[in-house]
Amino acid sequence: MIHFRVGDPIVYHKPKSSFSPGPRARQVYPLERGEEYHYVVDKFWTVVKVNNDGTIDVVTRTGKKHTLSMSDRNITRARILGNLLFRKRFPSLSEA
Numbered sequence: 087m088i089h090f091r092v093g094d095p096i097v098y099h100k101p102k103s104s105f106s107p108g109p110r111a112r113q114v115y116p117l118e119r120g121e122e123y124h125y126v127v128d129k130f131w132t133v134v135k136v137n138n139d140g141t142i143d144v145v146t147r148t149g150k151k152h153t154l155s156m157s158d159r160n161i162t163r164a165r166i167l168g169n170l171l172f173r174k175r176f177p178s179l180s181e182a
Contacts, residue, residue, distance in 0.1 A: 088156060088163060090133045090142050095164040098129040098144075098154070130164070 090096070103124050107114050111125040134151070135143035141153050154161060 088161065090136055090156065090163070092133055092136060094133045096131050096133060096144065097162050097164055098131055099126050099160045099162070100129050101126055101160070 101124065102111075103117065103122050105122055107123050107125045108127065110127055111123075112128075114123055114125040116123055129146065131144040131146055131152070133142050134145050137143065137153075140156050142156055144152050144154060146152070
């Protein structure tokens with residue numbers, strides 16, 4: 087389990103399904119009947135609160151708030167290179 091602090095940028099790998107994946111979709115493959123696709127989209131979020139029950143509260147660029155389990159396999163901490171390349175996609179704490 088990763089330990090987080092307030093202000094940590096994270097990348098959440100959100101699994102999705104639809105008829106037409108967007109331009110940022112990756113790991114795209116058709117579902118069984120071939121009518122829909124399953125894919126993953128990276129979401130760039132910032133930790134705003136670390137809870138004692140093993141969850142974290144995060145905020146999106148649009149101001150939405152989510153509560154995630156720290157043991158969620160779809161969460162990764164943003165690395166230095168990702169932080170530099172995608173710094174405009176991570177919300178700042180002052181925006182939250």
